Amino acid sequence: xxxxxxxxxxxxxxxxxxxxxxxxxxxxxxxxxxxxxxxxxxxxxxxxxxxxxxxxxxxxxxxxxxxxxxxxxxxxxxxxxxxxxxxxxxxxxxxxxxxxxxxxxxxxxxxxxxxxxxxxxxxxxxxxxxxxxxxxxxxxxxxxxxxxxxxxxxxxxxxxxxxxxxxxxxxxxxxxxxxxxxxxxxxxxxxxxxxxxxxxxxxxxxxxxxxxxxx
Amino acid sequence: xxxxxxxxxxxxxxxxxxxxxxxxxxxxxxxxxxxxxxxxxxxxxxxxxxxxxxxxxxxxxxxxxxxxxxxxxxxxxxxxxxxxxxxxxxxxxxxxxxxxxxxxxxxxxxxxxxxxxxxxxxxxxxxxxxxxxxxxxxxxxxxxxxxxxxxxxxxxxxxxxxxxxxxxxxxxxxxxxxxxxxxxxxxxxxxxxxxxxxxxxxxxxxxxxxxxxxxxxxxxxxxxxxxxxxxxxxxxxxxxxxxxxxxxxxxxxxxxxxxxxxxxxxxxxxxxxxxxxxxxxxxxxxxxxxxxxxxxxxxxxxxxxxxxxxxxxxxxxxx
Numbered sequence: 001x002x003x004x005x006x007x008x009x010x011x012x013x014x015x016x017x018x019x020x021x022x023x024x025x026x027x028x029x030x031x032x033x034x035x036x037x038x039x040x041x042x043x044x045x046x047x048x049x050x051x052x053x054x055x056x057x058x059x060x061x062x063x064x065x066x067x068x069x070x071x072x073x074x075x076x077x078x079x080x081x082x083x084x085x086x087x088x089x090x091x092x093x094x095x096x097x098x099x100x101x102x103x104x105x106x107x108x109x110x111x112x113x114x115x116x117x118x119x120x121x122x123x124x125x126x127x128x129x130x131x132x133x134x135x136x137x138x139x140x141x142x143x144x145x146x147x148x149x150x151x152x153x154x155x156x157x158x159x160x161x162x163x164x165x166x167x168x169x170x171x172x173x174x175x176x177x178x179x180x181x182x183x184x185x186x187x188x189x190x191x192x193x194x195x196x197x198x199x200x201x202x203x204x205x206x207x208x209x210x211x212x213x214x215x
Numbered sequence: 216x217x218x219x220x221x222x223x224x225x226x227x228x229x230x231x232x233x234x235x236x237x238x239x240x241x242x243x244x245x246x247x248x249x250x251x252x253x254x255x256x257x258x259x260x261x262x263x264x265x266x267x268x269x270x271x272x273x274x275x276x277x278x279x280x281x282x283x284x285x286x287x288x289x290x291x292x293x294x295x296x297x298x299x300x301x302x303x304x305x306x307x308x309x310x311x312x313x314x315x316x317x318x319x320x321x322x323x324x325x326x327x328x329x330x331x332x333x334x335x336x337x338x339x340x341x342x343x344x345x346x347x348x349x350x351x352x353x354x355x356x357x358x359x360x361x362x363x364x365x366x367x368x369x370x371x372x373x374x375x376x377x378x379x380x381x382x383x384x385x386x387x388x389x390x391x392x393x394x395x396x397x398x399x400x401x402x403x404x405x406x407x408x409x410x411x412x413x414x415x416x417x418x419x420x421x422x423x424x425x426x427x428x429x430x431x432x433x434x435x436x437x438x439x440x441x442x443x444x445x446x447x448x449x450x451x452x453x454x455x456x457x458x459x460x461x462x463x464x465x466x467x468x469x470x471x472x473x474x475x476x477x478x479x480x481x482x483x484x485x486x487x488x489x490x491x492x493x494x495x496x497x498x499x500x501x502x503x504x505x506x507x508x509x510x511x512x513x514x515x516x517x518x519x520x521x522x523x524x525x526x527x528x529x530x531x532x533x534x
Contacts, residue, residue: 059512062467062511062512062515063471063507063508063511063512064470064471064472064474064507064508064511065471065474066471066474066475066485066488066489066504066507067474067484067488067503067504067505067507067508067511068504068508070488070491070492070500070501070503070504070507071501071504071505071508073492073497073500074497074500074501078492146382146383149383149385150384150385150386150387153385153386153387153388154385154386154387154475157489157492158492164385164387167385167387167388167391168387168478170391170395171391171394171478174394174395174399179395180392180395183388183391183392183395184392186385186388187384187385187388187389187391187392190383190384190385190388191380191383191384191385194382194383195380195383198383
């Protein structure tokens with residue numbers, strides 16, 4: 001069976017897998033962004049706490065994904081729970097680091113000015129500091145997303161959702177007529193999804209970055 | 216896409232906060248400088264795996280000690296940095312050993328863990344990592360140097376585009392395609408691991424060479440140095456920190472990708488993890504995972520020490 005024929009006969013299954021892949025990565029990115037920015041907001045004002053947050057998340061990223069998933073299986077079982085946990089953990093570092101760098105890079109005189117016009121601590125954070133730190137945070141989100149695309153493929157081995165299943169089905173049936181098609185469909189699908197997400201983030205950047213600090 | 220980012224590994228692209236929004240910084244100056252910073256703050260002692268269930272007890276100590284170690288400047292080789300990671304790893308490994316020798320193992324578990332199988336897989340993993348890292352460096356560093364020479368500069372954007380697609384490619388898909396193309400075995404696995412790591416290390420090298428102050432190169436030319444002289448006596452020494460960071464990236468990335476070698480019949484610790492999952496034997500799965508994590512953190516530690524020791528002396532504080 002040729003690749004195009006394979007795509008047309010299997011397109012339903014492939015679309016389901018692609019949708020699940022994208023939605024798993026997207027949802028994990030939302031969780032990772034919330035947790036990551038929260039960690040950064042809590043730690044960026046103290047030197048050691050910020051460094052500890054960065055060091056800890058960096059150590060998580062050093063751990064090979066198959067091994068982390070392997071350690072999560074005895075605790076969380078197979079399927080969605082270890083996948084989500086692993087993806088969120090791996091997604092944290094770029095966000096935490098860029099958020100801390102971004103928040104620390106905000107011009108102190110601007111924060112002072114905001115205080116001067118009577119803004120509360122929360123208002124300063126939400127209306128001055130975070131908007132100014134948003135471009136590096138968004139970059140961190142893009143980096144994380146690309147990484148998670150590949151890790152989500154590996155998570156399919158622990159019965160996770162997504163296009164990784166196509167790849168592992170192909171590996172399991174090496175030598176069969178469809179092995180190449182399955183692996184190719186899974187791999188190319190992930191590349192397409194990764195590039196599409198990236199384009200989406202460029203668009204989000206255009207729409208959400210305050211006009212005043214746009215380059 | 217952003218700066219220098221080996222996908223799936225420990226690295227992340229440093230976002231230079233000054234980068235114009237919406238405009239991804241090419242692996243150029245910003246990326247490079249961010250990269251250098253990144254290794255500095257990431258170079259602090261790694262917090263080890265308190266999450267390994269089996270080796271409980273190590274966890275709390277680890278966190279507390281990391282708190283103490285983290286705010287030290289990571290640049291210098293402090294004794295904490297030297298001792299902390301190995302100490303945590305030793306504790307975790309001893310605890311794992313005691314646990315695995317004291318629980319009851321059934322026939323399948325004995326089959327997976329006896330007769331030197333664990334040692335064999337560990338050794339295969341180290342071999343895969345070492346050989347692939349060697350090839351990554353042999354390919355990526357000269358290529359990076361070539362791409363920054365004036366004559367080849369027009370080709371560089373094409374490589375950046377290629378690197379972007381490479382970053383979007385999942386390691387497991389790449390490996391599976393190679394297995395179908397070249398057949399199973401350690402050789403295929405090594406080719407896959409190398410192919411996956413070359414691009415990040417290449418962009419690291421290119422970024423490192425580009426970040427060099429052009430006035431230095433100009434000055435070297437001005438005092439009459441030949442182009443090879445400028446390269447070997449000015450540019451390369453100045454790029455050493457970023458090239459070393461590339462070595463570290465490659466090593467850590469390769470330890471991780473080598474776990475996937477098992478899907479291509481290449482052996483390694485991934486074998487223990489997958490057979491643990493397939494046979495539903497948690498001790499095998501946990502042992503394989505802990506050994507992999509320990510190896511990854513150990514290799515990262517080793518590379519961070521090498522990074523600190525090999526940095527040229529003149530490039531102290533802020534490179």
